[in-house]
Amino acid sequence: MSNHITSPYAWIDQSLQSIHRANWYRSTQTIATRAGAIAKVDGREMIMFASNNYLGLAGDRRIAQAAIAAVEKYGTGSTGSRLVTGHLDIHEELEREIADLKGAEASLVFSSGYLANLGTIAAIAGARDLILGDAFNHSCLKKGALMSGATVLDYQHRDCEDLRAKLQQHRHHHRRCLISTDSVFSMDGDLAPLATIMQLAAEYDCMVLVDEAHGTGVFGDRGGGLTESLKIQSELIQVGTLSKALGSLGGYVAGSAKLIDFLRNRAATWIYTTALSPADTAAAIAAIQIAKVEISLRQQLWQNVAIVKQGLTALGRSAIALDSPIMAINIGDIAQTLELANYLKENGIFAPAIRPPTVPTARIRITLMATHTPEQIQSLLNCLRF
Ligand SMILES: Cc1ncc(COP(=O)(O)O)c(C=O)c1O
Structure with missing residues (x-):
């Protein structure tokens, strides 16, 4: 053994x-207020333009009441994994609600969206298979693909010609093939070309997994996501989170009853972890029930999207996409992006700089909520004038 005197942990500082x-x-950055359009961030009150709380449900009292009632009835913890002691009747109810929202036969609830993707992808693909994923897919789709042991290839972002070329070149070397994509890309807010992906999948005999983390509650007449708008829900594997528009915590996969049965036996991130807490489960049930029927929430959200879209265009600010409540203003230079984020913060607007390595180029990422008022949106646009 060498007799060096530096600590084996010295590399961390470097x-x-x-x-x-x-x-x-x-x-x-520390937030000390109830989720909503106004937040106290690091002790300062600001207008929140960074939250995934698209419908404002994370601060909704009805959902809080549902969580409180579940804690009173079941306690705070679910006490075990789903296959041992943690399987509650409200988990079944939530899984029925999700399946209904997603137009699927069945669903399975995980402790987070991240775990839902890891567990599902690693279970349905293996060493003899191919996974083709959009280059901008969320980290959990990429990590799930690596975990599966399959051959993993990225196709260029939203580029179906590149996807087709890769299918042509590689598909026949593999047993099964999975195409995976976010529906709404989390950092840029642009949309996956799902209709073409579905055609290619049919042509090349592939499974399709769509992550609706940012589409659920936002797209579709009942908030079922972009897959609901396109009427393709029954044909694919839908993954998502309960933690964004649905204001709770947890993730899910929805699909055929056989797929869900298989995952109950094979998805390690579902089998070997404690079941979702009663409070999160009950909150998600209440949120789905509200999101399905309170169409006015979605209308309000899309009205806010339209106002910001118009405002940014009038200011000559170029956003990467204007198709969803996520709008990323590309700045490019990291220092300039941080400067603009600080300027916004000094003016009471919380819209952070998102930088490499999370994204290829630095940008200010704005997310809109149904509960933003016209005045709050005007304050944002006023600050982006400069
Ligand atoms: C596209 C996408 N998928 C999955 C996740 C993970 O979901 P969760 O926060 O429930 O782990 C996120 C966000 O965090 C996301 O943006």
């Missing part, structure tokens, strides 16, 4: 220093 040098350093 790594942190390189993260700082690259301007990649990130840290948390």
